[in-house]
Amino acid sequence: MNSRQMYEKIKERLVAHRHWTFRFDAKQDAMRVEDRRTKKGVTISLPGVIAKWHEQKDEAVREVVYYVEETLKTMEEDAALSGNERNIYPVIRSASFPTETKEGIPLLFDDHTAETRIYYALDLGKTYRLIDECMLEKDKWSRERVKEIARFNVRSLPTPVKEDRVADNVFYFVNTNDGYDASRILNESFLAGMRARVEGTMAVAVPHQDVLIIADVRNDIGYDVLAQMTMSFFAGGRVPITALSFLYENGKLEPIFILGKNGERSGKEE
Secondary structure, eight states: OOHHHHHHHHHHHHTTOTTEEEEEETTTTEEEEEETTTTEEEEEEHHHHHHHHHHHTHHHHHHHHHHHHHHHHHHTSOOOSTTOGGGEEEEEEETTSOSBOTTSOBBOEEEOSSSEEEEEEEEOSSSEEEOBHHHHHHHTOOHHHHHHHHHHHHHHSOOOOEEEEETTEEEEEEOOOSSOTGGGGGOHHHHHHHHHHOSSEEEEEOSBTTOEEEEEEOSHHHHHHHHHHHHHHHHHOSSBOOSOEEEEETTEEEEEEEETTTTEEEEOOO
16 A cells, blocks of 8 residues: 555545545645635645554544544634633644645744644644634734643643553553643643653653653663654654654753664753
8 A cells, every 4th residue: 555545545535525625745645635615624644544554454544534524624614712712732743844824824833842843722622723823813812822721721631641561661651542642741740740750761752643652761672662662653643743752851851863773872952
């Protein structure tokens, strides 16, 4: 299954929507679906879908089709910030993620690390919409108000962790599939609590939107396992973020560059 074949498979499921257009971007390995009426749409990273398809077959395609249909349907609605304060959250995206909509409207975002940015989203139930400057102007909201509310809301989310042990290293996973698992990297009290629990070196990874990995690295093998695990999640994520991991020290995130299979690593403080 290659990207062009996956594009055709997804398109076949969506072509009944007569107001939608489809475009295959070979350079970006992506698929763009837009509604002619609203001029809005979504871009799908195809390698992640293909990786899931190899494991889940048709279920992976159905998941993408559902996501596209719900997202474009939501874009037809007139979303408002006022009255929806409890539904505003930060979302983590890669540093290469667009800073404006396809219509050229600037999105609200903050720098996070050299690899990641923080965007802000209005949760609409089955999907969410990234907050842009037009939404701020319409409701007469300041950027600071959105950010303050979003940070408060992400701290209010539950943080259940699943634990796995590999070669004396401990890995913790937050994977609630609520769309904001990676966003929990912004919950400073949660990270501080995990740091107190970790016996070795603490590392953090957000390979895609729906998982946060916290590693208690106790030997060099732990770094290799973390690198392989993060790359696997990154390749299989619907919204990939970064395949790099971060050391967590004194409340700061420092990217880890793991070389080869001997645990050799380097980092540059942000």
